[in-house]
Amino acid sequence: MNANINSATKTRIVGGKRLTRKKVVDKSLYMAVLIAVSIGIIVLSTLLIDITLSGIHKLSPNIIFNYPSGDPNEAGMRPAILGSIWVVSLAIMIALPLGIVTGLYLSEFSRQSIIRNLIIFNLTNLAGVPSVIFGLVGLGFLSYTLGLGRTIIVGGITLAFLILPLTTVATIEAVNLVPLSHRWAGYALGATKVQVVFRIVLPQAFPSILTGTILAISRAMGEAAPLLIISGLLFIKRDPSSIFDSFTVMPLQIFNWIGRPQAAFRELSAASIIVMLAILLAMNVVAIYLRGKLQSRVIE
Amino acid sequence: MNSASIISIKRGRRRGVISEKIIENLFLSASVITVLAVLVIIFTLVSESLSFFLQISPREFFLGTQWTAFFEDRSFGVLPLLSGTILTSTIALLFAVPTGVGSAIFLSEYSSERVRRIVKPTLEVLAGIPTVVYGYFALYFITPNLRTFIPDISIFNALSAGLAVGVMILPTVASLSEDAIYAVPQNLKEVAYALGGRKVDAIVRVIIPYALPAILSAIIIAMARVIGETMIVTIAAGLKPSLTLNPFESVMTMTAAIAQAATGDAPHGTVQYSSLFAVGTYLFVIVMILNSMSHLIRLRWSIKL
Numbered sequence: 240m241n242a243n244i245n246s247a248t249k250t251r252i253v254g255g256k257r258l259t260r261k262k263v264v265d266k267s268l269y270m271a272v273l274i275a276v277s278i279g280i281i282v283l284s285t286l287l288i289d290i291t292l293s294g295i296h297k298l299s300p301n302i303i304f305n306y307p308s309g310d311p312n313e314a315g316m317r318p319a320i321l322g323s324i325w326v327v328s329l330a331i332m333i334a335l336p337l338g339i340v341t342g343l344y345l346s347e348f349s350r351q352s353i354i355r356n357l358i359i360f361n362l363t364n365l366a367g368v369p370s371v372i373f374g375l376v377g378l379g380f381l382s383y384t385l386g387l388g389r390t391i392i393v394g395g396i397t398l399a400f401l402i403l404p405l406t407t408v409a410t411i412e413a414v415n416l417v418p419l420s421h422r423w424a425g426y427a428l429g430a431t432k433v434q435v436v437f438r439i440v441l442p443q444a445f446p447s448i449l450t451g452t453i454l455a456i457s458r459a460m461g462e463a464a465p466l467l468i469i470s471g472l473l474f475i476k477r478d479p480s481s482i483f484d485s486f487t488v489m490p491l492q493i494f495n496w497i498g499r500p501q502a503a504f505r506e507l508s509a510a511s512i513i514v515m516l517a518i519l520l521a522m523n524v525v526a527i528y529l530r531g532k533l534q535s536r537v538i539e
Numbered sequence: 540m541n542s543a544s545i546i547s548i549k550r551g552r553r554r555g556v557i558s559e560k561i562i563e564n565l566f567l568s569a570s571v572i573t574v575l576a577v578l579v580i581i582f583t584l585v586s587e588s589l590s591f592f593l594q595i596s597p598r599e600f601f602l603g604t605q606w607t608a609f610f611e612d613r614s615f616g617v618l619p620l621l622s623g624t625i626l627t628s629t630i631a632l633l634f635a636v637p638t639g640v641g642s643a644i645f646l647s648e649y650s651s652e653r654v655r656r657i658v659k660p661t662l663e664v665l666a667g668i669p670t671v672v673y674g675y676f677a678l679y680f681i682t683p684n685l686r687t688f689i690p691d692i693s694i695f696n697a698l699s700a701g702l703a704v705g706v707m708i709l710p711t712v713a714s715l716s717e718d719a720i721y722a723v724p725q726n727l728k729e730v731a732y733a734l735g736g737r738k739v740d741a742i743v744r745v746i747i748p749y750a751l752p753a754i755l756s757a758i759i760i761a762m763a764r765v766i767g768e769t770m771i772v773t774i775a776a777g778l779k780p781s782l783t784l785n786p787f788e789s790v791m792t793m794t795a796a797i798a799q800a801a802t803g804d805a806p807h808g809t810v811q812y813s814s815l816f817a818v819g820t821y822l823f824v825i826v827m828i829l830n831s832m833s834h835l836i837r838l839r840w841s842i843k844l
Contacts, residue, residue: 261737261739262737264739265737265738265739268738268739268742268743269649269738271641272641272642272644272645272648272649273645273649274641275637275638275639275640275641275642275644275645276638276641276642276645276646276650276658276662278638279638279642279661279662279665279706279709279710279713280658280661280662282665282706282709283661283662283664283665285680286668286672286673286676286680286706289676289679289680290672290675290676293679337569337572340565340566340569340570341569341570341572341573343566344566344567344569344570345570348563348566348567349567349570354567354571357574358570358571358573358574361573361574361576361577362573363830363834364577364827364830365573365576365577367760367763367826367827367830368580368767368823368826369763369764369766369767369768369769369794369822369823369826370767370769371767371769371794371797371798371819371822372580372584372767372819372822372823373580374797374801375583375584375797375815375816375819376579376580376583376584378801379583379584379587379816380579380582380583383807384583400576403573403576407573431559432559432563433558433559433562433563457667458667460669461667461668461669461670461671462669463669463670463671463769463770464670464769464770464773464794464798467769467770467798467801467802468797468798468801469801471801471802472802490669490670490671490770493671493672493675494671494674494770494773494774497671497674497675497678497679497774498774505679508675509675509679512671512672512675515669515672516668516672519667519669523667
């Protein structure tokens with residue numbers, strides 16, 4: 240009897256212990272993943288706070304309107320901002336139409352075929368190529384083999400192919416969201432395939448394509464490695480005036496300032512980073528706003 | 540009636556059949572530009588590398604232990620660059636894989652929808668930050684802080700560059716792993732709970748084993764991206780080619796060697812210029828192998844289902 244009670248209590252205790260241990264393991268896994276997710280958020284806030292604190296007192300209109308200079312109090316990145324605008328506009332003027340056409344071909348026109356698979360295969364490969372390789376090929380093929388020089392047009396074309404997978408995938412995803420019934424309605428009214436694509440599918444998909452495009456633009460804006468290779472690290476003190484000009488861009492000007500030993504240039508680079516991040520943020524806000532606005536118009 | 544047959548009926552009736560065909564072919568030819576781009580990339584890399592290997596023996600390049608492309612006594616051994624790349628990438632992945640996969644588990648299994656809707660976009664902001672910013676962060680924040688713990692560490696060192704690259708790649712690992720975990724069928728998770736398992740049992744015994752191939756493929760994709768990262772390592776790792784696996788020392792990665800040479804001292808036509816393409820081709824081949832591996836793992840896995 241006594242033994243019986245004892246053994247029963249023992250099992251309960253043992254069972255209780257096992258339950259507690261499991262509970263501990265369960266809780267510690269929760270703690271572990273909580274810590275993991277906090278690390279990312281803490282690092283992001285630390286980065287933003289550190290840059291803001293280092294750069295805020297150097298922030299002035301000089302950074303936007305002045306030319307680079309040896310004096311960190313006067314120096315600005317006007318040619319770099321203009322260079323970014325030139326190169327990225329050129330890139331988007333190539334990558335957007337090409338991406339839309341390729342996306343429409345893949346999702347609306349092509350049937351299962353070798354050519355279709357070949358295009359998809361190459362698009363995936365293009366997306367996987369490191370950006371520095373794009374720079375090398377831009378330099379080797381466009382600058383020297385085609386003789387275009389280390390100019391804005393080479394930078395623009397190179398970035399265009401870098402972001403082409405983004406604009407293409409944005410188009411495919413946007414087009415897939417257009418309900419099949421809308422296409423059938425078009426065909427039922429006697430429209431041809433091209434008419435359906437241009438009058439029904441594309442207008443409805445456009446807001447979503449636009450959002451994808453703005454994300455591609457911000458990617459292109461921040462890209463430094465390929466342009467470093469194409470343009471070299473230049474000290475440019477005038478505005479670019481044609482696509483055959485040499486150039487620098489915002490991230491490269493910042494890279495140049497980060498590399499200088501004086502503390503004042505370090506602060507200047509932090510301030511320029513604030514300006515660049517503000518521009519990128521503004522673009523993303525515009526993307527969200529445009530999407531909302533255009534979407535409501537389409538629904539009407 | 541499917542859409543294809545509707546079109547063929549319309550085609551027969553319409554006069555615009557020819558122009559329809561023309562437009563479709565225009566679309567096709569524009570799409571083929573993608574294929575051309577890849578061909579141009581391969582052609583340029585290979586032809587410039589060939590002109591390099593006509594002057595420098597492959598033996599010196601692949602097995603040489605010194606990279607002194609711009610010294611008088613020049614030597615083109617790629618091994619120090621390879622070790623620099625391996626060192627910084629390993630550090631980056633050691634940071635990004637546990638935090639990334641952990642974040643994915645938190646977001647998919649623990650967090651409420653409200654928390655998720657705030658945390659996920661916040662993590663994605665990290666992916667949108669330009670890499671020069673991470674370079675700045677590595678050099679002016681991570682390194683000084685590491686120095687308080689490790690006084691001997693070089694100003695430019697593999698550790699802080701690797702950590703910054705890890706932060707950069709973290710959202711990629713997190714979001715790809717999250718996709719992998721989402722693909723685990725709900726009923727399998729429920730089976731774990733029905734057998735009296737706790738959350739930890741469901742995660743460790745069901746979700747992770749099931750999602751492992753996809754997580755592995757995500758990690759390999761992250762590895763390919765990390766190896767190709769240029770600006771962070773150029774700014775923070777030190778541009779000093781040395782055959783070392785000590786994370787506290789300065790190293791030069793393959794990408795940093797390409798970037799450094801491009802800043803002006805490798806005029807077109809010189810052997811230094813074509814050495815960039817040899818390094819670039821090597822890098823390209825490694826990255827393509829990794830990308831195909833990741834693709835194959837996913838392919839095998841989806842067939843198994």
